[in-house]
Amino acid sequence: MNYPTPSSTVAVTNLNHAFGQGTLRKPVLTDIDLAIYPGEIVILTGPSGSGKTTLLSLIGGLRSVQDGSLKIFGQELKGCSKKHLTQIRNQIGYIFQHHNLLKCLSAYGNVRMSLKLHPEISKYQYRDRAVAILDAVGLGDRIDYYPEKLSGGQKQRVAIARALVAQPKLVLADEPTSSLDSKTGRDVVDIIQLLAKEEGCSVLLVTHDARILDIADRIVHMEDGRLQSQ
Numbered sequence: 741m742n743y744p745t746p747s748s749t750v751a752v753t754n755l756n757h758a759f760g761q762g763t764l765r766k767p768v769l770t771d772i773d774l775a776i777y778p779g780e781i782v783i784l785t786g787p788s789g790s791g792k793t794t795l796l797s798l799i800g801g802l803r804s805v806q807d808g809s810l811k812i813f814g815q816e817l818k819g820c821s822k823k824h825l826t827q828i829r830n831q832i833g834y835i836f837q838h839h840n841l842l843k844c845l846s847a848y849g850n851v852r853m854s855l856k857l858h859p860e861i862s863k864y865q866y867r868d869r870a871v872a873i874l875d876a877v878g879l880g881d882r883i884d885y886y887p888e889k890l891s892g893g894q895k896q897r898v899a900i901a902r903a904l905v906a907q908p909k910l911v912l913a914d915e916p917t918s919s920l921d922s923k924t925g926r927d928v929v930d931i932i933q934l935l936a937k938e939e940g941c942s943v944l945l946v947t948h949d950a951r952i953l954d955i956a957d958r959i960v961h962m963e964d965g966r967l968q969s970q
């Protein structure tokens with residue numbers, strides 16, 4: 741029996757990207773094809789400088805698509821308006837190597853920032869939703885703490901809570917464990933995996949950390965700007 745293929749969260753086709761102009765032009769991504777489906781965790785590995793972060797930032801709508809097609813939630817990013825791009829970005833959860841928390845806001849305040857991007861979420865729900873997600877990442881007793889009073893692992897967990905609180909259908913994570921010790925790094929990816937599976941969201945995670953590869957449904961490897969499936 742044939743089942744219909746679910747539509748992909750991310751569909752990249754024939755994507756090329758270069759930095760610089762004229763004689764300084766340097767191709768960084770060549771002929772990239774990649775599809776990520778709902779609920780799937782894809783890990784992107786590859787040597788330093790191979791183009792992983794560039795691909796992640798294109799998928800996240802943080803750079804303009806130059807050549808090829810890149811669809812997120814079925815919507816083409818190439819040539820789309822700034823307003824539309826902002827709407828798409830608001831539906832993506834980002835987790836970076838450095839947590840980028842606002843120092844002047846508590847854990848709750850940082851998580852609430854994400855909710856404020858969603859007009860459909862009533863402000864009366866902010867506290868309950870933020871508390872629930874901070875609880876889920878093990879910070880139920882740190883809700884009103886400021887970043888300076890949190891450890892590196894706790895700050896990264898706040899960043900995960902901030903990325904996931906609005907239940908995005910896509911999470912992009914760039915080296916989320918690189919500043920953490922191995923136990924804390926493990927805890928952090930276990931939380932990403934658990935919440936991703938519970939919410940059915942797609943995750944694209946860039947890492948050099950071989951200890952966390954087991955959370956992947958699929959591993960793709962990048963070499964000199966080209967993708968190879970493993």
Ligand SMILES: Nc1ncnc2c1ncn2[C@@H]1O[C@H](COP(=O)(O)OP(=O)(O)OP(=O)(O)O)[C@@H](O)[C@H]1O
Nearest residue numbers: 759760766768786787788789790791792793794795
């Ligand atoms: N803004 C930029 N301007 C010019 N060149 C850039 C820019 N960003 C990245 N590059 C170059 O593009 C190439 C790919 O960089 P990218 O950061 O995507 O690689 P990466 O695989 O993520 O590396 P790492 O694992 O070290 O983070 C590198 O040669 C880098 O120097």
